[in-house]
Amino acid sequence: MIFASLFETAWHALVTHRMRSFLTMLGMMIGVAAVILMLAIGQGAQAMVRDSIESMGSNLFIIMSGATTAGGARVAGGMAPTLTFDDANAIRELDDIAAAAPVSPGSAQLIFGGINWSTSVFGTTPDYAVVRDWPMASGSFFSEADVRSGARVTVIGAVVARELFGDEDPIGKIIRIRQAPFEVIGVLASKGQSLDGRDQDDTVMVPISSAQQKIFSSSLRNRARMIMAQAVSEKRMDTAESAINELLRNRHRIGVGQEDDFTVRNLTAIAEAAASTTRIMSLLLGAIAAISLVVGGIGIMNIMLVSVTERTREIGIRMAIGARRRDVLWQFLIEALTLSLIGCAIGLLLGIGGAWLVERLAGLPVAVTPASVLMAVGVSFLIGVFFGFYPARRAAGLDPIEALRSQ
Amino acid sequence: MAQPGKPLIEVVNLEKDYPTGGGVFQALRGVSLSIAAGEFVAIMGASGSGKSTFMNLLGCLDRPTRGSYHLDGQDVSRLSSDQLAALRNREIGFVFQGFNLLPKLTALDNVALPLMYAGMGRMARRKQAQATLDRVGLGERSHHTPLQLSGGQQQRVAIARALASRPRIIFADEPTGNLDSETSRQVMDFFSQLNREEGITLVLVTHEADIAAYARRRIRFQDGRVVEDVAQVEAAA
Numbered sequence: 314m315i316f317a318s319l320f321e322t323a324w325h326a327l328v329t330h331r332m333r334s335f336l337t338m339l340g341m342m343i344g345v346a347a348v349i350l351m352l353a354i355g356q357g358a359q360a361m362v363r364d365s366i367e368s369m370g371s372n373l374f375i376i377m378s379g380a381t382t383a384g385g386a387r388v389a390g391g392m393a394p395t396l397t398f399d400d401a402n403a404i405r406e407l408d409d410i411a412a413a414a415p416v417s418p419g420s421a422q423l424i425f426g427g428i429n430w431s432t433s434v435f436g437t438t439p440d441y442a443v444v445r446d447w448p449m450a451s452g453s454f455f456s457e458a459d460v461r462s463g464a465r466v467t468v469i470g471a472v473v474a475r476e477l478f479g480d481e482d483p484i485g486k487i488i489r490i491r492q493a494p495f496e497v498i499g500v501l502a503s504k505g506q507s508l509d510g511r512d513q514d515d516t517v518m519v520p521i522s523s524a525q526q527k528i529f530s531s532s533l534r535n536r537a538r539m540i541m542a543q544a545v546s547e548k549r550m551d552t553a554e555s556a557i558n559e560l561l562r563n564r565h566r567i568g569v570g571q572e573d574d575f576t577v578r579n580l581t582a583i584a585e586a587a588a589s590t591t592r593i594m595s596l597l598l599g600a601i602a603a604i605s606l607v608v609g610g611i612g613i614m615n616i617m618l619v620s621v622t623e624r625t626r627e628i629g630i631r632m633a634i635g636a637r638r639r640d641v642l643w644q645f646l647i648e649a650l651t652l653s654l655i656g657c658a659i660g661l662l663l664g665i666g667g668a669w670l671v672e673r674l675a676g677l678p679v680a681v682t683p684a685s686v687l688m689a690v691g692v693s694f695l696i697g698v699f700f701g702f703y704p705a706r707r708a709a710g711l712d713p714i715e716a717l718r719s720q
Numbered sequence: 721m722a723q724p725g726k727p728l729i730e731v732v733n734l735e736k737d738y739p740t741g742g743g744v745f746q747a748l749r750g751v752s753l754s755i756a757a758g759e760f761v762a763i764m765g766a767s768g769s770g771k772s773t774f775m776n777l778l779g780c781l782d783r784p785t786r787g788s789y790h791l792d793g794q795d796v797s798r799l800s801s802d803q804l805a806a807l808r809n810r811e812i813g814f815v816f817q818g819f820n821l822l823p824k825l826t827a828l829d830n831v832a833l834p835l836m837y838a839g840m841g842r843m844a845r846r847k848q849a850q851a852t853l854d855r856v857g858l859g860e861r862s863h864h865t866p867l868q869l870s871g872g873q874q875q876r877v878a879i880a881r882a883l884a885s886r887p888r889i890i891f892a893d894e895p896t897g898n899l900d901s902e903t904s905r906q907v908m909d910f911f912s913q914l915n916r917e918e919g920i921t922l923v924l925v926t927h928e929a930d931i932a933a934y935a936r937r938r939i940r941f942q943d944g945r946v947v948e949d950v951a952q953v954e955a956a957a
């Protein structure tokens with residue numbers, strides 16, 4: 314088959330002009346490396362966002378005390394919470410809602426033995442574990458009864474467990490949360506980073522009643538800064554949202570035209586928005602890198618055109634001894650393709666190596682996916698064909714006599 | 721094989737115009753002749769008389785402006801560019817004044833090149849190329865590149881390349897133009913031998929009388945026309 318020979322011919326031509334071949338491939342190499350690296354960074358970010366979203370729980374609403382401000386969904390700080398435990402219970406009874414938990418967030422110093430650890434404290438109810446879809450690593454979450462009785466029990470996050478107890482089993486140990494003694498009855502499974510970059514495992518949870526009595530010494534009993542609720546399904550998110558709004562406006566006796574004293578946010582929707590932002594960012598990075606690929610392709614076309622001009626006589630000789638036009642076309646097309654594919658292969662190695670370095674040195678999450686590798690190879694192939702075709706056609710279209718006469 | 725009675729090459733009123741700044745330049749102004757299989761023809765004439773133009777037409781590298789050209793009974797003007805390429809590949813061998821070897825390829829690869837375009841496999845064509853190089857006495861130099869060979873050796877590689885696909889006709893345009901007289905003599909002896917022993921039809925352009933003397937027929941061109949066409953006794957036989 315003549316094709317094998319044409320590959321040999323192309324290879325020979327590339328090897329005899331090593332330096333020029335290398336320079337020709339350089340653009341392609343950089344382009345492919347850039348595409349691989351950018352996609353790896355973009356997809357790493359996407360994967361991180363996706364993990365955070367999954368760790369957040371699904372079909373999630375967060376209802377906050379206070380009106381929505383002009384700046385967005387910001388809650389006025391410092392004011393007394395407008396939401397009550399009863400609000401949470403009422404929301405929980407709604408048809409579209411699966412679970413709802415009042416949450417009283419804060420922070421406190423933990424002490425166990427000689428160790429001090431500062432962390433966030435959430436006063437809440439057992440529904441919180443349901444809403445957040447948060448399993449236990451060991452022990453159990455506190456119960457409704459614990460909430461009712463204001464029991465001094467606590468469930469701790471994985472980071473707190475590690476910092477305070479190391480390899481020891483925390484279950485049954487007594488820790489001090491802002492001086493008040495609490496018994497550890499469970500350790501939460503690790504969830505990793507949240508969407509805003511906080512470590513979700515650096516936390517402790519206590520019954521909301523105990524938090525208000527023993528830790529925050531809140532003067533406003535039975536009130537919560539926020540309520541987290543889960544809709545029964547994704548499809549019913551919209552109806553759930555309006556049901557919550559209607560219910561709370563009724564319970565808080567807010568008349569028509571009056572401003573709400575609470576804010577309902579669909580966390581899932583916000584998360585999706587974040588996800589699509591990273592997706593667009595990742596595409597944008599890839600697109601910018603793809604431009605350098607095209608530039609690399611133009612580089613190949615330039616050099617191939619120079620090469621055709623330089624080798625006009627060679628083309629004439631080949632035609633004189635029986636090369637058909639398509640043989641010449643293929644010869645130069647294969648040369649361009651070989652250049653772009655070798656450039657692509659080296660670029661792939663550079664890109665993957667670069668991604669590894671970024672992960673190692675910059676600590677950014679990266680993901681080199683088979684899809685992006687395939688895409689880079691495919692695009693390089695197309696670029697080779699596209700930018701190789703014009704010079705090859707020019708070579709094939711030469712007049713044998715003219716070509717033989719050239720020097 | 722040529723059909724009996726039919727000449728291998730037959731041109732009638734062949735004309736070739738080259739476009740020039742103003743109008744056209746008539747390089748050939750009506751050439752009619754025929755060459756039978758097995759002939760050894762020398763084409764002579766002053767520089768610019770149209771010899772190369774004529775050879776390029778006979779070699780199917782170019783198409784005439786007017787007139788007809790039959791090669792082995794076949795009307796060349798009807799052939800596609802691919803068919804012409806195949807004809808050049810299988811039926812015709814070229815030897816040029818400037819050798820026209822590919823400088824980056826070894827002698828062997830140069831000789832194997834036409835066989836590649838004939839679709840022959842790598843091993844087979846290397847074998848056949850080596851055998852052809854042996855025939856021209858360069859079997860030992862098959863891995864040298866043209867630059868490592870003398871002019872005479874380069875021309876022998878070029879002859880081997882012309883012979884590699886076992887053509888029936890060889891067109892040689894001033895093949896000894898770049899060679900000294902001793903080397904020229906060797907090349908011409910080899911051509912004569914090819915013609916005599918293998919019946920290969922040889923058409924050779926030269927402006928040197930002693931080179932033309934090797935041929936058995938002499939055609940002289942002047943201003944794009946044939947002005948002399950005579951048989952001659954082979955001098956060096």
Ligand SMILES: Nc1ncnc2c1ncn2[C@@H]1O[C@H](COP(=O)(O)OP(=O)(O)O)[C@@H](O)[C@H]1O
Nearest residue numbers: 738739745747766767768769770771772773774
């Ligand atoms: N491509 C061309 N364009 C214009 N004129 C040409 C071309 N090729 C050859 N000629 C002219 O045609 C004439 C014959 O050329 P050529 O056949 O090469 O002569 P020879 O080989 O006998 O020296 C010359 O005057 C030459 O200048």
Ligand SMILES: [Mg+2]
Nearest residue numbers: 771772773893
């Ligand atoms: Mg000439």
